[in-house]
Amino acid sequence: MAYTAPKYRVNYRRHSELKNSPLSDKEEWNTMPSSQICRAAPTSSTRHFFLKKKKPPAQANQLFRGSPAARRPAPPHVIDRFHHQTASTPHTLTRESRATPPPTPMGASPSDSEASKKAAAPPPRPRRCARDALLFAAGVAAAVLALLGPTSPLLMRVGTSAGGLLVASPTPGPTDGPPTFYDDPSLSYAINVGHHHHRLTDWDAKRASWLRSRGLLGSPEKVVMVATTGDHLLLRFLKNKLDYCRLHGIKLLYNTAHLDPAMVAYWAKLPILRAAMLAHPDAEWLWWVDADAVVTDMDFTLPLSTKYAGHNLVLYGWPKEVYERKRWLGLNAGVFLIRNCQWSLDFLDEWARMGPASPDHARWGKAIRHVLSDRESDVACDQSALAYLLITERERWGDKVHLGVDYYFQGYFVEVVGKLRGVAARYTKVERSSPAAKARALRRRHAEREHLRYAAARNAAVRVWSRGRTAAPSSGRGGGRSRNPAYSRELCEGGMRRALAFADDQVLRAYGFRQDAALNGTVLPMPFDYPNAATPARSR
Secondary structure, eight states, X not given: OOXXXXXXXXXXXXXXXXXXXXXXXXXXXXXXXHHHHHHHSOOOTTEEEEEEEOOOOHHHHHHHTSSHHHHSOOOTTOOOOEEEOOSSXXXXXXXXXXXXXXXXXXXXXXXXXXXXXXXXXXXXXXXXXXXXXXXXXXXXXXXXXXXXXXXXXXXXXXXXXXXXXXXEOOOOOTTOSOOOGGGOTTXXXXXXXXXXXOOOOOHHHHHHHHHHHTTOOOOTTOOOOOOXXXXXXXXXXXXXXXXXXXXXXXXXXXXXXXXXXXXOGGGGHHHHHHHHHHHOTTOSEEEEXXXXXXXXXXXXXXXXXXXXXXXXXXXXXXXXIIIISOOGGGEEXXXXXXXXXXXXXXXXXXXXXXXXXXXXXXXXXXXXXXXXXXXXXXXXXXXXXXXXXXXXXXXXXXXXXXXXXXSOSSEEHHHHHTTHHHHHXXXXXXXXXXXXXXXXXXXXXXXXXXXXXXXXHHHHHOOXXXXXXXXXXXXXXXXXSSOOTTSOHHHHHHHHHHHHHHHHHHHHGGGTEEEOTTOSSOEXXXXXXXXXXXXXXXXX
16 A cells, blocks of 8 residues: 655644643644745744644554664654645645555565566655755754844854855953954044044945944945034033933934923923823833933933833932922922823823913912922922922822932032032043953943943943933022022033033043043043043144
């Protein structure tokens, strides 16, 4: 009796069904190669494809038990060729099995049997184990590359400059990665205007080599817009936010439109936040930063998934000052995080009810002054209304509000600016006096896109007082529309210029320059291996 080849059929099961559906012990399952799946049926990102083997007939089982060679199981990773069986059954596949000689009929001579074998036997085929194993390995490699993506930092391209194979490589960081043009002491970021600077040559090859070492493919459509302007203070505030967002991959919404004319002054943030939540449903958090606030630590990363995981509103402030002493200056509404969720929309509605767009705005102002111990004005501002809402409805909102001062999420500008020089000296000391290998890693020049890895290394090395987070002169206005006479213009403007220069110094290092130690806005070229090298000379 002729041997009937076992048939395979494709079962379509969703991922959720597969997880809760254990396979039967009586069923043998094999995974179809991706190339065969594409030809067998339409692919879908939400489906998994498996092949279920039908049990062969009893006669075939007897034939398999006929000899030790027939009983030897095939390697589990070897999958024979598949092809479509008929047009009427597009999802039914058959497997071409190795030819098994039928038993010799009774009465036939051995010579006749041998002759019939030679006549009936198919032409010999080469052994497929080695080829199938190679195809399997290539498929696994292709799947890994597809999952990681061509721009993954875990891949690097090897081969000639015209092409090559993407292979796994360690993630380049401060202490590892192949040497690049950044490690060349003769490399100068300054333009070649004389003998003081080295002329840069062979840049195309160096750039291509750097891209290959990071597993990046040069894109003909990748653009970096470059612009420049003067040092007008408000423009520098905007530049500070743009720098931080670029380094951390954050989208910046810089609004200049008055979305609700009735919500004047500080209250304008509430309609902007609500509109931003609806315009960006893909965003989990919105980070409000006042226009006059400066990010002073360009290495800082928001601990969204750790410290703030169970909260919807993150404020800088002292819980005792707010809840026990009922002080509106116990918190700050100039910089805060709010989650994009229904809780936050409801909270913004309650907060806005006390604003100038409400017909009861004047009544709310008197009620707020009556509750807050340090409020002298009958006009409700956004910060006093926020404190009032948290105090009077703590049971409703308090559990989802993080109010703390564990670090300078928003600092008083006079206190922060006064410590900037000392903080800069601590970072410089770490880059000079740390263990040799660690210090060299921190001083290593690198591309701006690798900022976060170097920032993590610096944060791990500096465990004393960090650079702060944000500083703003809003405290100098005392919650009113006129400037507080206790703070002179020189103190406010001079302090903010120093804070801006301090933050800009961290950005300029990726471009081969840095701010003067006096933080007066003077920019100097940074020598190789700074600060271990000599102090940079003043630019002419």
